[in-house]
Amino acid sequence: MFFEGSEKKFELISRGARFRQRGDAYYSALAELAGAKVLSKISSSKLDAYLLSESSLFVSDDCITMLTCGRTSLVRAASFLIDQIGPAQLDFLSYERKNEYFPHQQETDFYKDLEVLQKQIPGKAYRFGFPDEHHLMVFHLDKPFTARGLDCTLEVLMYNLQGPARALFDGGQTLENVRQLSQLGQIFPGFAIDDYLFQPCGYSLNAVKESEYYTIHVTPEEDASYVSFETNVQLGNSMMQTLRNVVEVFQPRSFDLIFFHPEREIPNLDLPPFVRSNFVSQSLSCGFELSFATYVMHTMQARAAVILDESSQTSPANS
Amino acid sequence: MFFEGSEKKFELISRGARFRQRGDAYYSALAELAGAKVLSKISSSKLDAYLLSESSLFVSDDCITMLTCGRTSLVRAASFLIDQIGPAQLDFLSYERKNEYFPHQQETDFYKDLEVLQKQIPGKAYRFGFPDEHHLMVFHLDKPFTARGLDCTLEVLMYNLQGPARALFDGGQTLENVRQLSQLGQIFPGFAIDDYLFQPCGYSLNAVKESEYYTIHVTPEEDASYVSFETNVQLGNSMMQTLRNVVEVFQPRSFDLIFFHPEREIPNLDLPPFVRSNFVSQSLSCGFELSFATYVMHTMQARAAVILDESSQTSPANS
Numbered sequence: 001m002f003f004e005g006s007e008k009k010f011e012l013i014s015r016g017a018r019f020r021q022r023g024d025a026y027y028s029a030l031a032e033l034a035g036a037k038v039l040s041k042i043s044s045s046k047l048d049a050y051l052l053s054e055s056s057l058f059v060s061d062d063c064i065t066m067l068t069c070g071r072t073s074l075v076r077a078a079s080f081l082i083d084q085i086g087p088a089q090l091d092f093l094s095y096e097r098k099n100e101y102f103p104h105q106q107e108t109d110f111y112k113d114l115e116v117l118q119k120q121i122p123g124k125a126y127r128f129g130f131p132d133e134h135h136l137m138v139f140h141l142d143k144p145f146t147a148r149g150l151d152c153t154l155e156v157l158m159y160n161l162q163g164p165a166r167a168l169f170d171g172g173q174t175l176e177n178v179r180q181l182s183q184l185g186q187i188f189p190g191f192a193i194d195d196y197l198f199q200p201c202g203y204s205l206n207a208v209k210e211s212e213y214y215t216i217h218v219t220p221e222e223d224a225s226y227v228s229f230e231t232n233v234q235l236g237n238s239m240m241q242t243l244r245n246v247v248e249v250f251q252p253r254s255f256d257l258i259f260f261h262p263e264r265e266i267p268n269l270d271l272p273p274f275v276r277s278n279f280v281s282q283s284l285s286c287g288f289e290l291s292f293a294t295y296v297m298h299t300m301q302a303r304a305a306v307i308l309d310e311s312s313q314t315s316p317a318n319s
Numbered sequence: 320m321f322f323e324g325s326e327k328k329f330e331l332i333s334r335g336a337r338f339r340q341r342g343d344a345y346y347s348a349l350a351e352l353a354g355a356k357v358l359s360k361i362s363s364s365k366l367d368a369y370l371l372s373e374s375s376l377f378v379s380d381d382c383i384t385m386l387t388c389g390r391t392s393l394v395r396a397a398s399f400l401i402d403q404i405g406p407a408q409l410d411f412l413s414y415e416r417k418n419e420y421f422p423h424q425q426e427t428d429f430y431k432d433l434e435v436l437q438k439q440i441p442g443k444a445y446r447f448g449f450p451d452e453h454h455l456m457v458f459h460l461d462k463p464f465t466a467r468g469l470d471c472t473l474e475v476l477m478y479n480l481q482g483p484a485r486a487l488f489d490g491g492q493t494l495e496n497v498r499q500l501s502q503l504g505q506i507f508p509g510f511a512i513d514d515y516l517f518q519p520c521g522y523s524l525n526a527v528k529e530s531e532y533y534t535i536h537v538t539p540e541e542d543a544s545y546v547s548f549e550t551n552v553q554l555g556n557s558m559m560q561t562l563r564n565v566v567e568v569f570q571p572r573s574f575d576l577i578f579f580h581p582e583r584e585i586p587n588l589d590l591p592p593f594v595r596s597n598f599v600s601q602s603l604s605c606g607f608e609l610s611f612a613t614y615v616m617h618t619m620q621a622r623a624a625v626i627l628d629e630s631s632q633t634s635p636a637n638s
Contacts, residue, residue, distance in 0.1 A: 002450070101450050104423045114627070126624035130572065131321070131420050131543050132478045133615075134451065137627070159451045224450055253449065254596075265621055275594050277573075277615035282624035290624075296452075296615060302584055302600035305445035305609075308433070308456070 005219030005226030008074035009067040013092035034077040042194040049206040075113040093141040110137040128280040128292035145287035155258035163251030169220040171201040265291040324538030324545030327393035328386040332411035353396040361513040368525040394432040412460040429456040447599040447611035464606035474577035482570030488539040490520040584610040
């Protein structure tokens with residue numbers, strides 16, 4: 001069985017909510033609702049960052065951002081929070097699912113999650129990309145919202161790591177070596193870092209500095225390898241260089257970009273031999289332009305096929 | 320609910336079997352085993368071509384080729400035939416599944432089918448392409464085989480039709496109009512044609528001439544539109560032009576090529592703005608080089624996202 005790296009994610013904002021005061025036990029229980037566990041926590045002056053057994057949870061006074069991978073049920077955590085906060089107190093909510101590697105292993109699909117959320121709050125749902133391509137499903141609270149400043153979020157989702165970086169996370173390394181060789185704690189200067197090397201393989205990193213974060217999750221399993229990088233750092237003119245750096249570390253065969261910005265769609269990335277094969281951008285009634293792009297590699301030489309045997313079985317045992 | 324256009328396919332050869340003598344009732348029963356029905360039949364001197372409610376069945380004296388789409392269980396038909404013919408009498412067998420648009424709507428996945436087939440005959444299984452991309456799963460009988468002459472098969476699988484051709488098959492047209500406007504019966508000269516316009520939408524065509532066939536299946540549903548074109552016509556130098564013609568009729572956003580040839584991998588297709596994003600070729604122990612390539616469109620402008628509502632539900636009701 002492969003591990004499903006693709007994350008589900010929600011972000012909700014309730015101004016004046018003082019979310020940090022709810023404390024660690026509250027967020028441990030929240031993680032468990034989704035089927036994950038809190039492994040560790042770091043904090044900046046404005047942000048608590050929980051590293052989870054399946055991805056990450058960031059809590060500031062008025063915002064909660066949670067992402068979980070594997071076979072977790074993030075919708076349960078989102079639904080619980082909506083009830084706890086009260087739908088009328090929500091200023092913003094988005095709930096995302098990427099198309100999964102192995103959708104038949106998931107407890108629910110996006111449409112089932114939608115049934116839950118739409119009973120609680122009025123919202124709109126979109127699909128970014130055609131069903132046969134990499135695509136993003138998004139639900140958001142249908143309520144006018146004005147982001148503070150240049151509130152934007154960039155996600156880089158990388159598939160099928162081709163370079164030597166994959167082996168670094170594939171077991172047998174010490175955490176010290178992984179830190180030293182990957183340099184993932186140095187992507188931006190001055191961040192506090194919390195990272196974790198999973199057994200038998202996998203790596204997660206949370207980084208915070210005041211109200212900024214970045215987070216990286218590596219699923220190194222061959223044939224379904226995946227890395228997500230997400231940040232709310234305001235990249236401005238350095239965005240293209242940051243993207244190039246991240247892609248060059250992991251050398252994926254393909255990657256997706258997801259960009260929330262109050263006004264702008266994500267610019268084109270000039271990075272041969274990658275070409276953009278999918279590009280969808282939509283102005284949302286919750287105050288953001290959301291854009292999604294997929295880059296694939298222009299392929300010249302044929303590879304050999306992958307031989308399938310018992311160990312490549314991807315069906316859940318109970319299907 | 321969308322209709323799953325992606326086909327499952329098997330081909331089996333047993334020299335001296337005289338398959339055509341088994342008669343229409345036998346093949347009607349075979350189609351029903353897979354969950355399909357025979358709608359009509361045409362014949363050439365060497366080939367019977369059955370048009371099915373879900374795709375096609377071709378029978379010559381020593382070869383049976385069957386492809387079915389939707390939620391059919393083609394593996395049942397394959398398994399039945401293996402038993403009937405006797406594993407030792409088989410000279411060649413291949414069983415293919417393309418990755419589906421909606422895998423969670425299928426009764427089985429490829430691995431479950433493999434469990435059935437591997438109990439009956441010794442074989443090898445391969446995946447052509449990574450799990451997140453368009454990819455092909457193939458099982459074949461592990462037995463040396465020498466094809467007669469230049470026995471090759473080309474499949475062109477087209478996704479997300481962008482041009483006016485899609486509307487032609489989307490209901491409301493007469494069969495006469497579809498024939499006239501699509502010109503699909505004139506791709507190669509001198510073939511007998513059998514075609515069918517489905518209600519509320521969809522179109523299938525079988526064409527035969529002596530031992531040659533071509534077949535086309537159109538699933539026009541918006542957002543999951545799909546066309547397959549398959550032929551055993553020996554295209555030689557005209558292959559590239561034939562491919563261009565087919566792609567230009569349907570104007571897909573992406574397409575896959577599958578090519579069985581005794582020796583050669585499929586050549587590169589120069590057709591901007593398409594670029595090849597996946598290319599896998601494997602020499603099989605059953606005497607064929609099998610190659611698989613995916614072409615996607617280099618995308619410049621952003622599209623709007625697709626709004627999801629009740630009608631975009633893709634989950635089966637009972638999931």
